[in-house]
Amino acid sequence: MTMRRRTAIAAVLAGALLLVVSVGGWYTVVHDGQATTADAPVAPAADAVDPLTAAITAAQQRLDEVPGDWVTWAQLGSAYVEQARISADPSYYELADGALAQSLTLRPDGNDAALTGQGALANARHDFGAAADLATRALEINSYSATAWGVLTDARTQLGDLTGAGEAVQRMVELRPGVASFTRVSYDAELRGDLPGARAALEQALAIAQDGGDEAYCRTYLAALAFSTGDLDGAAEQVTAGLRTAPTSPELLLVQARVDAARGDTDAALAGFRSVVDARPLPEHLVEYGEYLESLGRLDEARQQYALVTTVQQLFAGNGVTDDLSTALFAADHGDPAAAVAAATTEYGRRQNTDSQNALAWALHAAGRDAEALPLAQQSTSTGRESALFLYHRGTIEAALGMTAEARASLGRALDVNPYFSPLHAPRAQALLDSLGGRP
Incomplete structure (x- = not known):
């Protein structure tokens, strides 16, 4: 999930990166004992554009054929939450809400998959109290759901309950040591001031990354961690490695833009920030780009970015996101x-x-x-x-x-x-x- 907020400017991005089901992690509902092989959507075609889009398409096709499949409705809802994060399109939250509600309508009792998805959605919308309640309800049904423990970890972190978050993430690691759990361990360590521990957890996650997307995800956080301590060379090294597997990743390009700005490479920084806001027009990205323009004395251009912030915030608010x-x-x-x-x-x-x-x-x-x-x-x-x-x-x-x-x-x-x-x-x-x- 989402949301790392390694700086206050990146606070909402912590919501976007840590507070929804993480890259490569949304599909773990299938593996937590919440679905059987027969219930799962068919595998995406080999020529699919990307795994998430392919899985959404497969789930939609499955539901056209078997509209009463409550497990697939839950999987589809969780996938929509992740798609909202990736696309910066909050309209997916409404789609997620509808899919998860349909799953619960079909299976009101014992449906931990849908409750977990609703918890991830509540986290993404910054309703952390509701997310904690939903994750707790899911765990009462299935205490072995690593995904639900992840949702609870994120909610408790944002509620300021670091002790509870630490306990939840430890249980998640025990159940499913992987990218989603180790990145949360890293953030928990960072919040406690343990930067070596935070870095070590990210390196563990990187070592077991299953594909290029997971690798880029880990390197994004390693780069952001390095930048947060002023280590420009370390940040740039991680960005370069990550871009080899995900050359258009806005998250990696954002760290690269920060490094370029810090090094005084104005043209590269401007191009980088522009590419990020084009791909992910989130309020915090618009603000960061605007403040960089303001720092250069380009006030009219900065105001143009700031003018968009309220519009985008209203769009997110209209889809249930409190910011x-x-x-x-x-x-x-x-x-x-x-x-x-x-x-x-x-x-x-x-x-x-x-x-x-x-x-x-x-x-x-x-x-x-x-x-x-x-x-x-x-x-x-x-x-x-x-x-x-x-x-x-x-x-x-x-x-x-x-x-x-x-x-x-x-x-x-x-x-x-x-x-x-x-x-x-x-x-x-x-x-x-x-x-x-x-x-x-």
């Missing part, structure tokens, strides 16, 4: 503090994790309420995970409160963790640090 986190951060950074506080407060009411703490802190700062912001900023940087963006936010809030020594320490640490964390905000962090007297 107050990115709304809050965007509004705080782009001149609407009242909207930022409203969105961040709503998000914080749903879940208390480091992402929501950081977003509310930054929104309150934008509104001039730094005394209220400080405890949240401190909480968001207290779990062991070192996010350069979160530390920058904390340092800015400390500076506004006259806490010069603390601000210098936070800003210096942010730039130590990753001096390239944002082409727009990293220079601001350095400028503020310099104005306070430099590093302590």
Whole structure:
């Protein structure tokens, strides 16, 4: 599933990459004892465009012939959730909702496959409380479903229950050690500040990758992890290797664009960001591209990207996706503090994790309420995970409160963790640090 949010800008992308059933993982419902060979859709043709599209087509054909096949309805619904992630087309969520509901209509009792699919859908729509409940119900029926444990892991992570998430992912690994489980182990380790453990888990996942898609998926996260620590060469190495098997992967191209921007290769970075927003016009991608343009002084072009953000957010909202986190951060950074506080407060009411703490802190700062912001900023940087963006936010809030020594320490640490964390905000962090007297 989806959603890794290795930076706050990438927070929703963590929703997209970790919070739905992961690449290569959506089909695991077939292998968890939830279907028999006879129930499964026919194998895709050898000349299929891609396995997911082929499997969706096969499931649709199967249901034309056997409309009462509740297992295939559940598989189709889960596949639609994954297709929404891959295509950035939220209309697939409605298709997923309908398919999963049909499965439950046909088999209301003992249908853990459909409940698991609904949990993945709820995660994708950022309804993490519902996702946790649905996964728990699925596990009450089938405690051996690695997929359901993955859905529960993601939901608990986003709800800020790191202990519960760790327990769930451990059970998932025991049941099905694979790409989907080891990438979750990696994120769990990263959130606890264990970067060597996070990297080792991703390398385990890469070692057992079954195909080019799985390999590219693993290398995307290895590249993002390297970039989050300022390791441009390591990130570029993983991107290059990943692009050999998935040359058009937007996720890999996004990391490459960040590396190019950090190295000052403006033409390559612009081309990379453009290709990403063309392929995946997600709000966070539009914001990131816009902020890169803004950092270059190309303000009119940046505004064009920002203007699209609200439109795309409305499209996702119309398909049941709640995205107050990115709304809050965007509004705080782009001149609407009242909207930022409203969105961040709503998000914080749903879940208390480091992402929501950081977003509310930054929104309150934008509104001039730094005394209220400080405890949240401190909480968001207290779990062991070192996010350069979160530390920058904390340092800015400390500076506004006259806490010069603390601000210098936070800003210096942010730039130590990753001096390239944002082409727009990293220079601001350095400028503020310099104005306070430099590093302590």
